Amino acid sequence: MQNLIAFFTKNFHWLLFLFLELVCVVLLFRYNSYQGSVWVSSANAVVGKVYEWQSSVGQFFSLEERARQLTDENIALQQQLSHVRQELLDLKGDSALADSMMQDVIGELHLLPAKVVSNSLRRPDNLLTIDRGRADGVLPDMGVVSGTGLVGVVYMAGEHYSVVMPLLNVHSRVSCAIRNHGYFGYMSWDGSSAIDAFMEDVPRHAQFDTGEWVETSGYSDIFPPGITIGQITAIGNSADGLSYRLRVKLNTDFSTLREVSIITDDTFPERLQLLKAARDSMAVAN
Amino acid sequence: MTIDIIRRLFVCIIVCLLQVLVFDRIWLFDVATPLMVVYFIIALPRGYPRWGALLWSFFLGLAVDMFRNTPGVTAASLTIIGMVQPYLIELFLPRDAEPDIKSSARSLGVWHFLCLAAILVIIFCLVFFALETFTFAAWLYALECAGASALLTLALIMAFETVRK
Numbered sequence: 001m002q003n004l005i006a007f008f009t010k011n012f013h014w015l016l017f018l019f020l021e022l023v024c025v026v027l028l029f030r031y032n033s034y035q036g037s038v039w040v041s042s043a044n045a046v047v048g049k050v051y052e053w054q055s056s057v058g059q060f061f062s063l064e065e066r067a068r069q070l071t072d073e074n075i076a077l078q079q080q081l082s083h084v085r086q087e088l089l090d091l092k093g094d095s096a097l098a099d100s101m102m103q104d105v106i107g108e109l110h111l112l113p114a115k116v117v118s119n120s121l122r123r124p125d126n127l128l129t130i131d132r133g134r135a136d137g138v139l140p141d142m143g144v145v146s147g148t149g150l151v152g153v154v155y156m157a158g159e160h161y162s163v164v165m166p167l168l169n170v171h172s173r174v175s176c177a178i179r180n181h182g183y184f185g186y187m188s189w190d191g192s193s194a195i196d197a198f199m200e201d202v203p204r205h206a207q208f209d210t211g212e213w214v215e216t217s218g219y220s221d222i223f224p225p226g227i228t229i230g231q232i233t234a235i236g237n238s239a240d241g242l243s244y245r246l247r248v249k250l251n252t253d254f255s256t257l258r259e260v261s262i263i264t265d266d267t268f269p270e271r272l273q274l275l276k277a278a279r280d281s282m283a284v285a286n
Numbered sequence: 287m288t289i290d291i292i293r294r295l296f297v298c299i300i301v302c303l304l305q306v307l308v309f310d311r312i313w314l315f316d317v318a319t320p321l322m323v324v325y326f327i328i329a330l331p332r333g334y335p336r337w338g339a340l341l342w343s344f345f346l347g348l349a350v351d352m353f354r355n356t357p358g359v360t361a362a363s364l365t366i367i368g369m370v371q372p373y374l375i376e377l378f379l380p381r382d383a384e385p386d387i388k389s390s391a392r393s394l395g396v397w398h399f400l401c402l403a404a405i406l407v408i409i410f411c412l413v414f415f416a417l418e419t420f421t422f423a424a425w426l427y428a429l430e431c432a433g434a435s436a437l438l439t440l441a442l443i444m445a446f447e448t449v450r451k
Contacts, residue, residue, distance in 0.1 A: 013336035017369045020344045024365065027351075027358030028417065047352045054307050118353075122313050124419070127355045163355060191424075 048161030051117040051129055059115075059258060066258060073147040111145075111261040112136060117161070121254055124170045124191040128152070128254075132262060133160040141222060141272060143263040149228035149251040150174065150216060151260050162262075167197050167229070168254055176229055177217035178208050184217040187229060187248070195250055197230065202244035210235060214248050221271055223263065298346050301326045306353035317427075318434035320442050323350055323360065324410045327367045328403050328443070332375050333386045343368030356418060363413040367406050378402045391447040403443050404436075411436040 008015065059066070114130040132138045134157050144151040144164050152166035153174070165172055170191045176199055177184040183206040189197045199214055210232050218225025234247035265271075301323055309320045327343050347361030354360070375389055378398040391399040411432040419428040 013340060013369070016337050016340050017365065020340060020365045021362060023344075024347075024358040024362035027348075028362065030357065044352065050303070050307075051353070120310075120354075122316070124424075125356075129355075 044158055045160055048117060048129060048131065048158065052115075052131055055115065055117040055258075062256075062258075065256075069256075070147070077147075110264045112138070112264050113259065113261050114138075114144075114162075116257050116260060119254065119257060121168060121194045126166055126168045126254075127155065128164045128166055128257070130162050130164055130260060130262070131160070133158045133162050135159050137264050138162050138262055139268060139272065142268065143222040144260050145223075145227055145263060146252050146257060146260045148253070149230070150223065151252055151254075151257065153222055154262065164260075166254060167250065167252075168194055174223070174229070175217045175219045176214050177225070178202070178206070178232070179213040179215050181206065181208050181212070183208065184219065185243070185246075187214070194254055196233070197248050197250055199232070199246040199248050200238060200243070202246060204243060206244065208232065214246070221268075221275070294342065298326060298342065298349075302346060302349045302353075305350055310354065312438075314438065315434065317431045318438040319431075320439050321407075321411060321414060321435055322439060322442060323347065323364060324367055324407055324439065325443050325446065327364060327371055328406050329389050330371060331386050331388050332372075332379070332383065334372070336369075336372050339368040339372060340365060359414065359417045362417060363410050366413055367410050370409065371406060374402060374405060390450055391444070392450070396447075399447065400440075400444065404440055407439050407443070408432075408436045411439065 112132060114132040116128050117131050118129040120126045120128070128151075130144070138154055138157045140154050140157055142154045144154060144166075150167060152164045152169070152172060154162050155165040156163040167174065167187060168189050170189055172187070172189060174187045175184065176187050178199075183202055185199045185201040187197050188200055212232050214229045214232060216223040216225055216227040216229065228251050230248040230250040230252075232246050233249045236245045236247065237243075238245045305321070305323050309322050313319050323346055326346060327339065330339050330342070343364040344361055347364035348357075350360040350364075351357050371389075378394055378401055379387065380393075380395060380398070387393050389399070389402070394402065415428040415432040415435070419425070419431075
């Protein structure tokens with residue numbers, strides 16, 4: 001017995017080493033499973049706060065540039081709005097009805113503004129941290145957009161901060177479609193360029209050209225249809241040759257991303273619970 | 287002892303913040319990033335309790351991981367360095383070295399310290415990038431990143447050593 005105790009005392013550091021490495025391996029594998037621990041991520045309060053301070057310093061020095069960008073976005077949106085208003089008016093011939101229809105569409109979307117406090121671009125598993133969490137009604141799987149288009153999906157939600165999986169993450173999959181044509185596929189990223197992503201699974205019979213826009217398809221609960229993703233720059237074939245694989249230049253510049261909005265919806269928790277229940281029942285059936 | 291722990295804790299926080307707020311922003315030629323957290327473990331003196339070195343390396347690694355959203359990656363690689371450092375420093379000691387000699391270029395000699403730091407930094411970078419690209423099939427790229435980052439980290443460590451007391 002004494003020998004055993006002496007052995008453990010002598011080799012205590014080895015046992016501690018093995019224990020700590022075991023903890024690391026558990027963390028590594030937990031992280032790989034969807035929705036790992038909020039505590040060991042930038043969604044926790046201390047890390048989020050530090051990133052927020054750093055971000056506010058950075059923002060202060062880029063205020064002028066941001067103001068110019070926002071003005072540009074505003075002008076572009078105003079032009080789009082007047083164009084849509086005119087089209088609606090031409091279709092319906094009644095300005096009051098056209099206005100109320102637009103209000104209905106906008107009213108369905110609840111956008112919660114948030115600031116990006118940390119962002120990475122160079123890893124295959126890029127994630128960004130925003131300054132909104134469960135306390136603000138943010139839940140995992142909610143969509144995140146910016147003034148220029150789609151950003152990503154909430155991956156983990158802490159109390160006051162959340163981690164978002166952007167399009168620039170090799171695990172990201174977002175259902176999308178080619179604007180005005182309706183052919184749909186999904187967006188993925190190959191881990192190389194931070195300005196390009198790929199639209200996969202586009203049917204071979206689809207008719208389109210480079211320069212056309214790709215937007216969200218609406219075939220998911222996360223994003224409504226019509227949110228801009230980017231512009232087609234090259235057309236290629238998928239690895240199996242059965243579909244097209246399109247290179248898409250992303251409309252959102254992730255390197256300068258500061259302000260984003262989370263698409264929240266009062267019915268989201270209910271829908272999420274329903275989806276979870278359906279998945280569980282399918283798992284039981286299998 | 288308590289003062290030493292408080293002093294080390296303070297340095298640990300500074301190193302962690304410098305890594306995540308400054309060094310992580312540096313990404314040269316798409317391959318090299320300085321991983322200066324390893325410097326904190328390299329600089330632990332001879333005779334420092336081994337369990338202490340392990341705990342420092344684990345918690346420093348975990349803190350960095352929290353910021354980088356890579357739980358386990360830095361902690362695992364830094365804990366290995368915490369385990370190896372006390373054994374490796376014995377190989378590079380000058381004659382009649384004190385039992386608690388500092389691990390620095392001044393006390394060990396520039397060449398000896400450079401060898402010690404190089405071995406530890408290379409091990410750290412190899413493990414770090416291997417774990418980071420664990421689910422990503424780009425081993426050659428990971429190797430390039432490890433080599434370039436090790437070189438950059440070592441250059442910065444030697445630059446810091448010239449101003450360290």
